[in-house]
Amino acid sequence: MNAYTHLEARFKRMNLVRDAIAMLEWDAAAMMPDGGSDARADQLAALKLVVHEQATSPALAEFLDAAGEGQGLDAWQRSNLREMKRSFVHATALPADLVEAQSRAVSTCEMRWRTARKENDFKGLLPDLQRVLDLAREEAQIKAQKFGCSLYDALLDAYEPGGKSAAIDAIFADLATFLPGFIDAALERQARKPAAIPFDGPFPAATQTKLAAELMAAVGFDFAHGRLDTSHHPFCGGVPDDVRLTTRWDEADFAKGLMGVMHETGHAMYERGLPLKWRHQPVGFARGMSVHESQSLLVEMQAARSDAFLAYLAPKAAAAFGKSGPAWTVENFARVYRRVQRGLIRVDADEATYPAHVILRYRLERAMIEGRLALRDLPGAWNDGMRELVGTVPPDDRDGCLQDIHWPGGAWGYFPTYTLGAMTAAQLFDAAKRADPNIVPSIGKGDFAPLMAWLRKNVHEQGSHLDTDALLVKATGKTLDAEIFKAHLKARYLDA
Amino acid sequence: MNAYTHLEARFKRMNLVRDAIAMLEWDAAAMMPDGGSDARADQLAALKLVVHEQATSPALAEFLDAAGEGQGLDAWQRSNLREMKRSFVHATALPADLVEAQSRAVSTCEMRWRTARKENDFKGLLPDLQRVLDLAREEAQIKAQKFGCSLYDALLDAYEPGGKSAAIDAIFADLATFLPGFIDAALERQARKPAAIPFDGPFPAATQTKLAAELMAAVGFDFAHGRLDTSHHPFCGGVPDDVRLTTRWDEADFAKGLMGVMHETGHAMYERGLPLKWRHQPVGFARGMSVHESQSLLVEMQAARSDAFLAYLAPKAAAAFGKSGPAWTVENFARVYRRVQRGLIRVDADEATYPAHVILRYRLERAMIEGRLALRDLPGAWNDGMRELVGTVPPDDRDGCLQDIHWPGGAWGYFPTYTLGAMTAAQLFDAAKRADPNIVPSIGKGDFAPLMAWLRKNVHEQGSHLDTDALLVKATGKTLDAEIFKAHLKARYLDA
Numbered sequence: 004m005n006a007y008t009h010l011e012a013r014f015k016r017m018n019l020v021r022d023a024i025a026m027l028e029w030d031a032a033a034m035m036p037d038g039g040s041d042a043r044a045d046q047l048a049a050l051k052l053v054v055h056e057q058a059t060s061p062a063l064a065e066f067l068d069a070a071g072e073g074q075g076l077d078a079w080q081r082s083n084l085r086e087m088k089r090s091f092v093h094a095t096a097l098p099a100d101l102v103e104a105q106s107r108a109v110s111t112c113e114m115r116w117r118t119a120r121k122e123n124d125f126k127g128l129l130p131d132l133q134r135v136l137d138l139a140r141e142e143a144q145i146k147a148q149k150f151g152c153s154l155y156d157a158l159l160d161a162y163e164p165g166g167k168s169a170a171i172d173a174i175f176a177d178l179a180t181f182l183p184g185f186i187d188a189a190l191e192r193q194a195r196k197p198a199a200i201p202f203d204g205p206f207p208a209a210t211q212t213k214l215a216a217e218l219m220a221a222v223g224f225d226f227a228h229g230r231l232d233t234s235h236h237p238f239c240g241g242v243p244d245d246v247r248l249t250t251r252w253d254e255a256d257f258a259k260g261l262m263g264v265m266h267e268t269g270h271a272m273y274e275r276g277l278p279l280k281w282r283h284q285p286v287g288f289a290r291g292m293s294v295h296e297s298q299s300l301l302v303e304m305q306a307a308r309s310d311a312f313l314a315y316l317a318p319k320a321a322a323a324f325g326k327s328g329p330a331w332t333v334e335n336f337a338r339v340y341r342r343v344q345r346g347l348i349r350v351d352a353d354e355a356t357y358p359a360h361v362i363l364r365y366r367l368e369r370a371m372i373e374g375r376l377a378l379r380d381l382p383g384a385w386n387d388g389m390r391e392l393v394g395t396v397p398p399d400d401r402d403g404c405l406q407d408i409h410w411p412g413g414a415w416g417y418f419p420t421y422t423l424g425a426m427t428a429a430q431l432f433d434a435a436k437r438a439d440p441n442i443v444p445s446i447g448k449g450d451f452a453p454l455m456a457w458l459r460k461n462v463h464e465q466g467s468h469l470d471t472d473a474l475l476v477k478a479t480g481k482t483l484d485a486e487i488f489k490a491h492l493k494a495r496y497l498d499a
Numbered sequence: 500m501n502a503y504t505h506l507e508a509r510f511k512r513m514n515l516v517r518d519a520i521a522m523l524e525w526d527a528a529a530m531m532p533d534g535g536s537d538a539r540a541d542q543l544a545a546l547k548l549v550v551h552e553q554a555t556s557p558a559l560a561e562f563l564d565a566a567g568e569g570q571g572l573d574a575w576q577r578s579n580l581r582e583m584k585r586s587f588v589h590a591t592a593l594p595a596d597l598v599e600a601q602s603r604a605v606s607t608c609e610m611r612w613r614t615a616r617k618e619n620d621f622k623g624l625l626p627d628l629q630r631v632l633d634l635a636r637e638e639a640q641i642k643a644q645k646f647g648c649s650l651y652d653a654l655l656d657a658y659e660p661g662g663k664s665a666a667i668d669a670i671f672a673d674l675a676t677f678l679p680g681f682i683d684a685a686l687e688r689q690a691r692k693p694a695a696i697p698f699d700g701p702f703p704a705a706t707q708t709k710l711a712a713e714l715m716a717a718v719g720f721d722f723a724h725g726r727l728d729t730s731h732h733p734f735c736g737g738v739p740d741d742v743r744l745t746t747r748w749d750e751a752d753f754a755k756g757l758m759g760v761m762h763e764t765g766h767a768m769y770e771r772g773l774p775l776k777w778r779h780q781p782v783g784f785a786r787g788m789s790v791h792e793s794q795s796l797l798v799e800m801q802a803a804r805s806d807a808f809l810a811y812l813a814p815k816a817a818a819a820f821g822k823s824g825p826a827w828t829v830e831n832f833a834r835v836y837r838r839v840q841r842g843l844i845r846v847d848a849d850e851a852t853y854p855a856h857v858i859l860r861y862r863l864e865r866a867m868i869e870g871r872l873a874l875r876d877l878p879g880a881w882n883d884g885m886r887e888l889v890g891t892v893p894p895d896d897r898d899g900c901l902q903d904i905h906w907p908g909g910a911w912g913y914f915p916t917y918t919l920g921a922m923t924a925a926q927l928f929d930a931a932k933r934a935d936p937n938i939v940p941s942i943g944k945g946d947f948a949p950l951m952a953w954l955r956k957n958v959h960e961q962g963s964h965l966d967t968d969a970l971l972v973k974a975t976g977k978t979l980d981a982e983i984f985k986a987h988l989k990a991r992y993l994d995a
Contacts (some may be wrong), residue, residue, distance in 0.1 A: 234673030
């Protein structure tokens with residue numbers, strides 16, 4: 004065995020333990036009785052300690068130094084080595100006591116946040132959130148120095164490998180200019196058309212489950228390699244060969260849950276389509292959060308809210324629930340699924356206003372990490388930003404700066420990936436449709452196979468071989484281009 | 500930290516990884532889609548390698564040598580140290596290549612066995628089973644030398660710590676003398692009484708699940724710390740704070756599945772009742788397979804098939820399924836649940852003939868391990884033993900010596916614990932009833948709390964502090980006494 008093959012063996016071993024963690028985290032959300040939570044926390048901590056020891060082992064450093072030159076590595080092996088080094092650099096960048104302090108601070112702050120949000124108590128959360136922010140800034144300083152990048156980019160890199168705020172700035176500035184006028188125009192046009200008619204429930208969870216499973220199968224989800232269950236927060240968990248999706252059923256309204264399942268199925272198809280040959284190796288993993296989100300939003304926003312798919316869905320849903328009438332027409336499905344609203348809550352936002360929520364968060368978290376915004380000034384800055392970007396101001400912090408778990412949870416630098424993902428989705432779908440004119444007609448028949456064939460070849464099977472920019476260039480001919488996303492929004496919300 | 504506290508920390512860490520393995524094994528049986536099996540096998544192998552490295556670490560040997568003297572250990576800590584040493588001795592007794600060879604041979608043989616059983620092909624299984632037997636004999640020789648015991652006891656010790664075949668011989672000889680005449684008499688008496696009337700199904704799985712959950716709650720199962728699901732082979736899995744039971748529903752017959760749930764609930768109550776203070780430490784574990792089986796059989800055989808409980812169960816089951824008529828009387832429940840039969844299959848055997856099946860397997864496996872019986876002569880020896888002990892001879896090996904997975908699966912030395920467990924159950928229930936006269940009347944009202952209070956104090960909370968004999972002496976005043984089990988059988992099957 005040479006240094007490189009040693010590395011492959013060690014990463015496989017470590018990533019199998021990570022896979023075990025992923026399965027246990029799914030179980031904790033979907034299956035575990037409440038009384039099992041302490042035991043599960045102990046199990047996960049023990050496994051994470053194993054991974055940490057493996058990820059930071061001095062032997063790994065030696066093999067990483069020795070591997071590469073003169074070992075006749077092919078292009079994928081070289082990419083794998085690059086990703087191994089990235090993994091090692093991230094794993095070893097921080098002193099153990101900082102990691103430990105972060106873990107404790109986040110755990111305390113998340114718990115405090117649940118109460119603080121309920122009680123609209125930003126001041127009560129402030130000390131714990133300040134601690135989490137201080138530690139994130141400490142992390143950013145250490146990593147920025149080691150990686151030779153800006154403070155914000157040092158944090159962003161954990162979610163968006165190679166991501167640069169300079170590029171995001173340009174894209175988001177363009178969007179921030181475009182959105183307010185666009186939202187005005189979309190709302191104006193919407194007001195001139197008939198209002199969406201609410202669906203007349205109730206919708207039994209069992210029927211929703213059956214319909215959702217049929218739609219998942221239509222997208223290409225293989226139930227021999229995955230499951231659909233319920234959890235408080237929907238997510239796509241498990242491992243590529245055993246994907247565990249979760250959702251939440253609202254018996255009064257099937258519409259949101261159904262699209263939630265389509266969203267998670269997009270994530271699942273990415274995981275399932277990752278290159279089998281590179282299973283358990285870093286180069287075989289999903290490229291990053293923006294590409295991952297692009298796959299869920301491509302299925303949910305681009306494909307499943309298209310005219311073609313809604314024409315397939317509306318009669319199918321009506322039949323499943325045994326319903327008919329004006330709410331169950333294709334036209335009404337389009338009105339329900341494309342309703343634009345100046346809302347306060349990001350997770351409830353529509354496709355058109357969502358980027359405005361994200362841009363706000365990006366600006367604020369970057370200012371806080373760079374020390375330009377004090378945490379105590381966050382509520383005011385939040386409300387100013389909402390006025391400017393979304394055109395509405397929250398009446399309190401509960402529905403304002405307290406709404407997201409990301410900052411209390413220590414996920415600073417994550418937010419931009421949502422909108423980068425939405426834009427990437429538009430660009431990939433645009434390229435896919437041009438490459439195969441059969442994609443949209445097939446979606447109209449509930450057959451996602453042509454779309455998935457294109458995605459599998461151009462995205463899924465690429466794993467982490469290329470960086471995000473190169474992946475997009477290879478698949479679409481150019482780097483991320485805001486014009487395509489804007490054209491999509493205009494076509495759907497202004498022209499149709 | 501002194502040597503002993505180091506050991507506690509290391510065993511906790513290792514046993515948390517074992518707990519993770521237990522959860523993933525439950526998932527594989529109860530939740531996992533078929534296509535996940537290869538990925539799961541890899542995950543489990545990776546975690547087992549972690550445990551193996553932790554269990555055999557040279558540092559552990561040093562701490563074990565250093566711990567004990569002069570560290571002011573209390574009685575439970577001394578017991579814990581004793582169990583740590585037992586764990587280490589078992590983990591390090593065998594050379595790595597033997598363990599590896601066993602793992603491969605068992606894996607091949609189990610797969611071959613599934614076909615061989617179906618095709619009644621003992622000769623076809625012979626080479627693979629011979630390999631497993633040869634390796635088991637090699638294990639026995641190495642361990643016998645290290646532990647200073649007989650070949651059979653060296654294997655038995657892994658399932659029944661401290662178990663001795665000399666003691667089992669005496670008990671089983673007594674039973675083997677008693678059983679043939681007893682079975683004759685029980686069958687004779689049964690023939691003079693009305694035949695059991697089969698229940699008139701179908702019995703929807705959902706109704707069976709609901710009824711089973713109610714009975715589990717009656718026994719004391721806490722659904723905040725466990726679940727009931729389905730799997731191909733019912734078992735009690737998970738961890739003490741999150742017990743995962745499984746069963747299998749037969750919609751044509753609820754009777755067997757229901758008692759299966761009671762059986763697994765007995766196992767579950769033992770796990771749940773293990774001393775919280777010693778969670779993750781060897782002294783906090785269940786004492787061994789015979790005590791574990793005693794807890795399942797105490798609930799299933801002693802309590803749930805008692806007159807008192809059947810009088811509670813019959814009307815409850817009739818109401819659950821919306822049934823009435825002669826099959827649904829308490830008398831008929833007793834006939835169904837206490838039917839004696841000279842059957843061929845151990846897992847289908849009733850309480851009266853089960854020990855005969857076990858004694859046969861004990862004699863045969865011991866003879867094979869000691870080299871007194873060649874594997875090729877097993878079918879003949881099996882049939883001779885069945886004639887003598889059960890009073891019936893299988894028409895083929897499928898329902899004869901090919902029926903159990905234990906030997907192909909490498910579990911040599913396991914079988915006697917089933918009957919030791921049945922006898923222990925009788926002895927514990929006898930002592931419990933004498934200690935608290937309220938136990939049986941309460942069971943008659945579907946309230947197992949008084950029984951569980953006694954078991955918790957006398958068995959569950961004892962963990963592995965005492966050895967099996969001492970545990971039984973402390974709880975019942977004497978070591979295992981065949982007379983109590985025989986008296987139970989006579990009272991139930993001859994006198995009632």
